Amino acid sequence: MLTAFVRAFKTPDLRRKILFTLTVMAIFRLGSFVPTPGVSYVEIQKCRPTGGQTNQFLGLANLFSGGALLQLSIFALGIMPYITASIIIQLLTVVIPRFEALKQEGQTGQAKMTQYTRYLTIGLAILQSSTFVTFARNPEQLFGPSCTNILTNESPVTLIIMVLTMTAGTGLIMWLGELITERGVGNGMSLLIFTSIAAGFPGSLWAIKQRDGRWDTFILVILIGFAIITAVVFVEQCQRRIPVQYAKRMVGRRMYGGTSTYIPLKVNQAGVIPVIFASSMLAIPGLLVQFQQSNPNPPGWVAWIAANMLNHGSPWYMATYILLILFFTFFYVSISFNPVEVADNMKKYGGFIPGIRAGRPTAEYLSYVLNRITVVGALYLALVSLIPLIAFVVINADQNFPFGGTSILIIVGVGLETVKQIESQLQQRHYEGFLR
Template sequence: MFKTLRDAWSIAEIRKKLLYTLLMLLIFRLGSAVVVPFLDTSTVSTWMASNATGGNFLEYLDIITGGALSQATVFSLSITPYINASIIMQLLTYALPPLERMRDEGEEGQKKLNKITAAVSLALSVFMSFAYYLTLKNQMNAVVDGGSKAANVFIAFVIILSFIAGTSIVVWMGNQINDKGIGNGISMLLFAGILARFPVMAGTLGELTKNEPQRYFFESLGILILFIAMIAFIVFMNASERRIPIQYAKRVVGRKQYGGQSTHIPVKVCMSGVMPIIFAMSFMSLPSTISLFKPVYDDPTGFWQKFYNGFINFFNTRTWTYALIYFILIIAFNYFYVSMQYNPIEIANNLRQSNGGIPGIRPGKPTSDYIQRVLSKITLVGAFFLGIIAIFPIALNWMDPNLSSLAMGGTTILIVVSVALETVRTLESEMMMRHHKGFLE
């Protein structure tokens, strides 16, 4: 990877793209420090430190935004509305025929889908900005009182508009990286936000080791080794694939023979990426998020109070029931996401139309059944891989509650490593486009 970066830096055109990407990331981090007016940031930080814990949805959002959410800055929502809009549009593309036809139109259809995604992202940013303002006002008491109704309306308008403008700027920067930089712009901003949280996690381990060196020295060393092993495991699984052999039939036209080539269909073990974890995490974090707005009763006396307390405690991140349901949901969402990406019947029909087939398998339904069996096995392996990555930090939190800040460690490492590998592949393809061998070589 470092050799790729060094070789890419030596090419002037790629160097300009790298510098432009770094400039956008620098502006993104600077914007994450610009505070929204009329807010008491110290109150927000204190409330988030006590409530955005244990792997709930608030902690997930805070890590995604690089800590901007807990500081109530302009980029507090970061790219989360755009990510949610992209997920919604991706699901609707497979559910609604008009969007599916638009997707199949090629580049023009993709431009239309991007415009619709941007509109959905704007609508979600308005909703999330208003919801975060209500949380700041009602739950945190962090909004400054204007002294009159008109002044409070103006303060609310400024705060909500600041969050919406921050999201729009972040999405614009992501699009600029796509056009003039290196890699996927949204992924790069997500990468920068998560990477900014790693020093906080390292600082937590360092502080614990400093205060109790007899206990945490070897524990911190073990955690470091485990995280390095996890990175190596993620890199290995990202590169792993199952190759389905394909043989094309020979045909003779005049005196020439065509076809007869052997190739394969690559099926990646981890083709769905981190999406199943995000879906499962969003689903599992709903009860804990609801409890923020309606606290658990301290002294339940009625049936509904007891039922509500039991329901919230059932989804507590420190219980084995949470880990089990979380693991099952990751497997289920992984199968769901893969089923949207791969259509065995369509693949079998395309092979038959191009005079290709799998050796030893008849064309048509037997081919689609074989591809479906292979996909089911590979998907199960990928789902267990994602489940282990997601469950490991939760198990770490069980062993020591002081390490709750590492509750999202596996997921964040998966995102960071995946984006880094994707960026390196993009750099390699950029260099291949600019490398031309001479006629005499």
């Protein structure tokens, strides 16, 4: 593998793409440390150590921003508005016929869908930046009671500039991601998410060492992490290949078809989307409790939510988390893979599954196989997502425990996809690639 990397850097155009990608990733990380105008860098550094523990519902957003959110930097929102916009547009494709028609138009329709995603990203960025600026005016809600003043000026002009700066930062991140996709290696947005999460790994690991104070626990966590990564890589590569045979047919004077291929159905067909959906839904109880903090006599349900739904070690929290992941896994797979559409396309081009009649029987067979695979994939996602919660209870680790949940799924998925793209680039130049 190391030899293949050396060969990749010896190829001029591939070396240029890799260096361009690394440069953009470095610019992205640099922007995570540049404070937004009106924010006191010195004061916010004093407040940061308690930020991740006092506000659990901000953990996911802070994870995707590489820690920039709790620093209120120009890239504080990170890639989260774009992820949310992409998910919303994808869900609306099932509901709005206009979006469904654009999806079927090919490259032209996809370009329009991308443009809609950009507009929605900017809108969400304005909304989220306004929310975080409001929190910044009351920093005890964002960082804890020990933090009282992180803004140098609270005039309306300064607050508007802060909102515009964070929104512009989101637009710049979106542009950087598209540049990587066009001129670099891999998917730009995925690589920026990968950069944000990977940047927090060393700090999270060292926090475990400082909290426990023992090297044997630190080494044990690293070994367990490697075992988890190995298992996740194995499952992410697993797929059920359904054989497809195409009949021979004459088109003019040429004969087409007669080939054999397969439909790859991954075990984790939904990717990391169900975990993101479940984490976002579990943030709602935290927001409800946040709004009730000013009430001197909060209702009983507020105390129950604070004791059970905001405590990561609570059985209620874990059970709700698992059920949400299972539900969103089946929901997302059902809207992303349509067996009826696949069966119709196969029938249109003369394809069939050996032993299965074309048309409705093929769709029923694909649905049957997909449901069985999705059960395994949903249980796998739930198990991986529980790892940080178990670590939170067993070793009192931070809520953003690196080896498990959203972070490990994204890092492994993006890493595998990027390696495959570099591998394909090498194979096009008649090299051996990463594996001999």
